[in-house]
Amino acid sequence: MKLVLASKNKKKLKEMTDILQHLGVEIVLQSEIGIDIDVEETGTTFAENAFLKAEAVCKAAGMPAIADDSGLVVDALDGRPGVYSARYGGDKCADDIQRYELLLAEMEGKENRSARFVSSICCVFPDGHTVTSEECCEGYITCSPAGENGFGYDPIFGVAGTEVTMAQMTEDEKNLISHRGKAIRAFEEKLRKDGAIC
Secondary structure, three states, X not given: OEEEEOOOOHHXXXXXXXHHHHHOOEEEEHHHHOOOOOOOOOOOOXXXXXXXXXXXXXXXXXXXXXXXXXXXXXXXXXXXXXXXXXHOXXXXXXXXXXXXXXXXXXXXXXXXXXXXXXXXXXXEOOOOOEEEEEEEEEEEEOOOOOOOOOOXXXXXXXXXXXXXXXXXXXXXXXXXXXXXXXXXXXXXXXXXXXXXXX
């Protein structure tokens, strides 16, 4: 089965491919099949945004499209940055480092540092039916960044029960416990039940 990823993020493509490749599922970036659309993420939940992206790319490509919407939910910040994780800070934050530095500044003096990464996956098929999953990875916000791996908020996200950030883990270690890794495995099980794969 071939799926088009409703994203331009090559790191997301690699994470999904690493987990799903043993099923014979081929995932390609939308740019690889000549699709160049940016879907406005107007949803108020990760699930709504994942559906919006997958539906738009499915219609444009005429083939099954898979989308992931994920982000960081911080309890002491009333759930921020949440669905705005990739756009946190607006024009003031030009990259991942500036976004997590802003978040660290907002967390200064906060005793409750609990947080979680959430990943919602949606696959929309040309006949209109969908397969979805959503999982999270519990953790905490560190006081300073650590690690060189991963992307986004990984350097400031300490994994629950450990003293390391997601950015200090290898790709294999991260895929076992990450929100996206868990969501992709749950998605795999739902694909099997759906009959899309054997």
